[in-house]
Amino acid sequence: MPRPQSHSVELTERRNDVNGSLVLDTIPRFPIPHFATEDPEPHHSHRIFAFSQKWNTRFPDLSDISDSLASLASLAGYVDKQRTNNGRWQEELFVALRVHPVAHKILSMSRFAVRAEANVSSSGLIIHEMLRLTSLLFIGLLKDRCRLFPTGVPENKLRLARLLTEVAVDWSSFMDLRLWVLTVSALAEEGERGWFVSEVAWTMNYLGLTAWDDALKILKELIWIGEMLDIAADALGTEVAHSQVTLGSLELSNL
16 A cells, blocks of 8 residues: 555655755754654664673763664664665665664764763763764665665765774773774775774784684674675775784784
8 A cells, every 4th residue: 555645745854854964964853754664673683782781881871872773783684684675666665764764863862072071981972973973874885785865975984984093992892893883984985995904903803803704703793784795895804814914914023
């Protein structure tokens, strides 16, 4: 049965609202329609569960990121099972009903700059913002896969890269999430990504991972869509392996 005309108009209005917010990283003006679906099914990522427990205990005032990552993990799991449809209208409907509600939730969160004066640890604020931007970047990559634009990828990858390269933060309690952030950033980068590759290699070394397949296993236990990312990840893995060799040589020369 076709959706009522009023629903189509409302979806178009909300689509334009979320699209603009993805590019500008602003809070959407309108709420998501009541008939749009969010969290199609519970996620089953034990790593996201573990992160949420640890994060919410350490940063209770920033627990909204745990909820958003859970929604993103749920969306990724749904897409990984269903696969994207080749029909443009079906893909548009899928993005409107499944993807944009999650994007709306993430876009509605507080920004790092807004909460800079809050009584919470600065490391928590920075990691919160990096995870928020990575989530938006991940959604943008999914929209790009569906060939639905704008995606916000060029804008959000720049925002995230600036934060990653210019602000030092202690990730030691959440290194598997750091691996995810760096990998998504590297996969979104079409040009020079040597910095991301070396940081992925360093993070793998910290986690005791020697092979890219081991890193990929962790990534797939977090938030991942195989159809969208696996091929590009193989190429990235080759670059990371070369970087690991360089990193190992530097460590030997310092002995």
